[in-house]
Amino acid sequence: MPRLFDESEPPRPPEKPPSQPDKALSVAQLIGAIKGAINDRLPGKVRVVGEVSNLSDRNHWFFSLKDGEAVIRCVMFASAARAVRLQVRDGLEVVATGRVDVFPGQGAVQLYVDRLEPVGQGDLELRLREMIEQLRGLGYFDPAKKKPLPAVPTRVAVVTSRSAAALQDVINTAQRRWPGCELLHLDVRVQGESAAAEIAHALDKLSDQGDRLGIDAIILTRGGGSIEDLWAFNERVVIDAVYACRVPIVAAVGHETDTTVTELVADHRCATPTQAAMTLVPDRALLAQQIDQAADRLRLALRRRAEYERQRLAGLSRHPAMSRPDRLTELPRSSVEQLMRRLSRALPGRVDRDRPRLERLADDLPNLLRRRVMLARLQAEQLEKQLQAVGPQRVLDRGYTLTLDGSGKPIRSARSAAQAGTLTTVFSDGRVDSRVDPDTGSGSSPQPPPASRPKRKRKPRADEGPGLFT
Amino acid sequence: MPDQTTDTDHQPTFEQSIEQLEAIVEQIESGEVGLEQAIERYEAGQKLIQRCRGILDKAEQRIAELTEDAQGNLQAPATGDGMADEDA
Numbered sequence: 001m002p003r004l005f006d007e008s009e010p011p012r013p014p015e016k017p018p019s020q021p022d023k024a025l026s027v028a029q030l031i032g033a034i035k036g037a038i039n040d041r042l043p044g045k046v047r048v049v050g051e052v053s054n055l056s057d058r059n060h061w062f063f064s065l066k067d068g069e070a071v072i073r074c075v076m077f078a079s080a081a082r083a084v085r086l087q088v089r090d091g092l093e094v095v096a097t098g099r100v101d102v103f104p105g106q107g108a109v110q111l112y113v114d115r116l117e118p119v120g121q122g123d124l125e126l127r128l129r130e131m132i133e134q135l136r137g138l139g140y141f142d143p144a145k146k147k148p149l150p151a152v153p154t155r156v157a158v159v160t161s162r163s164a165a166a167l168q169d170v171i172n173t174a175q176r177r178w179p180g181c182e183l184l185h186l187d188v189r190v191q192g193e194s195a196a197a198e199i200a201h202a203l204d205k206l207s208d209q210g211d212r213l214g215i216d217a218i219i220l221t222r223g224g225g226s227i228e229d230l231w232a233f234n235e236r237v238v239i240d241a242v243y244a245c246r247v248p249i250v251a252a253v254g255h256e257t258d259t260t261v262t263e264l265v266a267d268h269r270c271a272t273p274t275q276a277a278m279t280l281v282p283d284r285a286l287l288a289q290q291i292d293q294a295a296d297r298l299r300l301a302l303r304r305r306a307e308y309e310r311q312r313l314a315g316l317s318r319h320p321a322m323s324r325p326d327r328l329t330e331l332p333r334s335s336v337e338q339l340m341r342r343l344s345r346a347l348p349g350r351v352d353r354d355r356p357r358l359e360r361l362a363d364d365l366p367n368l369l370r371r372r373v374m375l376a377r378l379q380a381e382q383l384e385k386q387l388q389a390v391g392p393q394r395v396l397d398r399g400y401t402l403t404l405d406g407s408g409k410p411i412r413s414a415r416s417a418a419q420a421g422t423l424t425t426v427f428s429d430g431r432v433d434s435r436v437d438p439d440t441g442s443g444s445s446p447q448p449p450p451a452s453r454p455k456r457k458r459k460p461r462a463d464e465g466p467g468l469f470t
Numbered sequence: 471m472p473d474q475t476t477d478t479d480h481q482p483t484f485e486q487s488i489e490q491l492e493a494i495v496e497q498i499e500s501g502e503v504g505l506e507q508a509i510e511r512y513e514a515g516q517k518l519i520q521r522c523r524g525i526l527d528k529a530e531q532r533i534a535e536l537t538e539d540a541q542g543n544l545q546a547p548a549t550g551d552g553m554a555d556e557d558a
Contacts, residue, residue, distance in 0.1 A: 152484040154525070157536060171533055180528035184546050186536040209544050213536075216483075284526055287484070291522045294491045298515040301498040302508060309505050 031104045038100055038109070047097045048072070048111060049119060053090050057081065061088075065096055065111065074098075076113040083228070084116045093119040128234060131261060140243050146267045147248040152282050153216035155182045157247070159202050162187045166221045166252070166273035173277035178284040184215065190222035195232035203241035203249070210247040217248045217280050220266065221273040224255040233260035242266055252276040396428035484525050487518045494518075 025033070050065030050072075057063075061076035074096060076084075088094070098113040139145065156174070160167050167185060174181055186206070188198040199220070206218055220242070222230070232238060233253045242249055242265045251266035252273050263269040270276040316322060396402065403411045405420035417423060418436055425432045482490060494515040498508045534546045 150483075150485065152488075152525075154483060178526070180526060182532040182534070184534050184536045186544075205538065205542070205544050213544060213546060287526050288523075290488065291519055291526065294488060294495075294522075295516075295519045297495045298491060298498075298512060298519070301495045302512045305498050305501070305505065305508050308501070 027107070028104065031102055031107065034109070035102050038102065042100050044099055045097060045114075046100060046111075047095055049093070049095050052088055052092045052094055055088060055090050057088065061113075063088075063090075065094075073103075073108050073110045074113050075103075075110055076116065080114050085228075086116065086118045088116060095119055128261065131234070131236070132264065135239065135261065135265070140239070140265050145243075147246075149248050149250065149268055149280060150216040152287060153181060153280055155184060155213065155215045156280055157184045157186055157206050157210070157213075157215045157218045159186045159188055159199065159206070159218060159220045160222055160273075161190045164190060164222055166223045169273040170219055170221065170277040173274045174281040177278065177281045178287065180284070181281045184213070191225065191229045191232060196235035196238050199232060200235075200237040200241035203238070203245050206247055207241075207245040215247055217250065218245065219250050219252070219273070219276045219280060220262065221252045221276055222254070223273065224258065227258070230254045230258055230260050233262035238262055239265050250276045250280055393428070396426065399428075402426040481521070482518075484522055487522050487525075491515055491518050 048065055050067050053064045053066055053071075055061065055063040059078050061074075061078075061081045063074050063076075064071050065074050066072075076098075086092075086094075095117045096111060096113045097115040097117075098111050100109060100111055102108065103110050135141065158167060158170050160170075162185070171183060174183055186202045188202050189195040190199070203218070203220070206213075206215060210218075222233075230253055233251075239261050242251070242262050248267040250268045250270055251260075251263040252270040252275060253260045253263055256271035268279060270279055402425070403417065404424040404426065405411050405416070406422045406424075408424070411417050411420060411423065421436055423434050423436060425434065494511045497503050497511055503511060536544050536546050539545050
C-alpha cells in the first residue's frame with residue numbers, strides 16, 4: 001500500500017535554477033522543467049488528505065482538495081471514478097491517492113486521483129490491523145483450531161466465481177495431479193456489494209451439508225485484485241463463516257503479497273489457486289507409490305511371518321522330543337536302571353540279614369516233609385478201613401447178591417431187569433449170567449446169550465472195589 | 471432422499487484403507503494373530519489394495535456445479551452415481 005507523502009520533506013526548489021537567468025525559456029520549457037522537478041522529487045504515488053470542494057462529477061471528475069492553508073486541483077478520470085464507492089460531495093473529508101503532475105494547458109499542478117477513500121473508515125489497512133488484533137484475541141487464528149486437511153480427498157468443493165481464472169487454475173491443476181478427485185463448483189460473486197454475503201452463505205451450506213455430499217475439503221479462492229476487490233474476504237461475515245465451517249478450508253485469495261483475514265482464519269493458506277489445488281489434490285503417482293509400498297509391506301509381513309513360523313516349526317522338529325522320540329524313554333529308563341542297581345545292591349544285604357532264618361528253614365524242611373507224609377499215610381489207612389467196613393464185598397460175604405445188566409450197571413428194579421435181557425448176578429464167590437424171559441417178563445430159564453454176549457462178560461469185576469455203587 | 475449422493479459412507483476412503491492396511495501389517499508382523507488369521511488378514515489387505523488402486527484409476531476428472539434448491543439443499547446433479555458404479 002502506498003505510503004502517505006512524507007511532509008517532513010517538502011519539495012525543495014531545484015538546487016540549481018536554470019543556468020543563466022538572462023537566457024529566456026519558452027513556457028513549454030518551463031513546464032517541462034517543472035514536470036521534471038516533480039518527477040524527480042516526488043514519489044510516483046502520494047496520498048493526500050483534504051476536503052472536497054468545487055466538485056464536478058460529470059463523466060470525469062474535477063474538484064479541489066483543500067485544507068486550512070492550501071488547495072490543489074484534482075482530476076479523476078471516469079474509469080477510476082466509477083470504482084468510487086462513497087458518496088462524494090463538497091465538504092467531505094477524503095483521502096485521495098494519485099500522482100502529481102502538471103497540466104500544461106492550464107499551467108497547473110494537479111493531483112491525478114486513482115482512488116478516493118473516506119477519512120476515518122478510509123484507511124483499510126488500519127481497519128484490517130484492528131480487526132486482526134480483535135480476532136486474534138478471540139482465538140480465530142489459533143493453530144489448535146485449524147482442521148487437518150484430508151490427505152486424499154475424493155470430493156472438493158471450489159467456492160469462487162464461475163468466470164474467475166482461479167476456477168480454471170484449480171481445475172487444470174487437479175486434472176494434472178489426480179483426475180479421480182472430484183470437484184464441485186459453487187458459484188459465488190467474489191467482489192462487489194453482495195460478494196461477502198454470498199461467500200458466507202455458501203460456506204454455511206457446505207458446513208451443514210458437506211457430510212451428506214461427501215465433501216472432504218473446500219477451496220475458497222479468487223485471483224488477484226486491488227484491496228477493494230479483495231475486501232469481501234476481510235468482511236466479518238465471511239471470516240465467521242470460514243471460522244465456523246466444519247469442512248476444512250484452503251484459502252487462496254489474491255496474489256501472494258495480498259493477505260486477507262479469510263486466509264488467516266482458514267485451515268490452510270495458499271498463495272494462489274493453483275497452489276491450493278496442489279495442496280489438496282494429491283499427486284496420483286505419489287498415491288500409487290504409497291499403495292505399492294503398502295502392498296510390499298503386506299507381502300513382506302506375511303512372508304516374514306511365514307518364515308518365522310517355519311523356523312519355529314523347524315526348531316520344534318529338531319527338538320529331541322520330535323527328532324529322537326526314543327529318547328523320550330531315556331529318563332524313565334535310566335531311573336529304572338538306577339532302581340535296579342539299588343535293588344541289586346540292597347538284595348545281598350537283605351539276604352545276609354535273612355540267611356540264618358533261611359538256613360533254619362532249610363534244616364527244618366526234610367523233617368517237616370517226613371512228618372507230613374507219615375500223617376498222610378495214617379490218614380489213608382484209616383480211610384481204607386472205613387471203606388472196607390461199608391464196601392460191597394462185605395455185603396456179599398453176608399449172603400446178598402448184586403445184579404448187573406449187560407453193561408455192568410447195577411440193576412435196582414424188576415422192571416429194569418426185564419428190559420435188560422441179560423443179567424449178571426454177583427455172589428461173594430463168583431458170578432452167574434442169566435437171561436430174562438421176555439414172555440413172562442420175569443427171570444426163568446436161562447437162554448443162550450447172543451453170540452456177542454459172552455464177549456461182554458466181565459470176569460475181573462470182583463476186585464473192582466470202588467465205584468460199585470456209583 | 472438426502473442419501474442420493476453419499477456413497478463415501480459405505481466404503482472406506484483411500485486414507486482409511488491405507489490406515490487399515492497399516493494395522494493389518496502390524497497385526498501380521500507382531501504375531502498377535504495366529505498364522506491362519508494372518509493369512510486371512512493378508513487377503514483382506516489385498517482387497518484393500520485393490521480398492522485403493524480402483525480409486526486411483528478413476529481417470530475422468532469430474533466437475534459438477536453445486537446448486538441450491540428451493541429447500542436450501544445443495545444439489546450436485548451429475549454426481550452420486552458415477553463413483554458408486556466405478557467402485558471395484
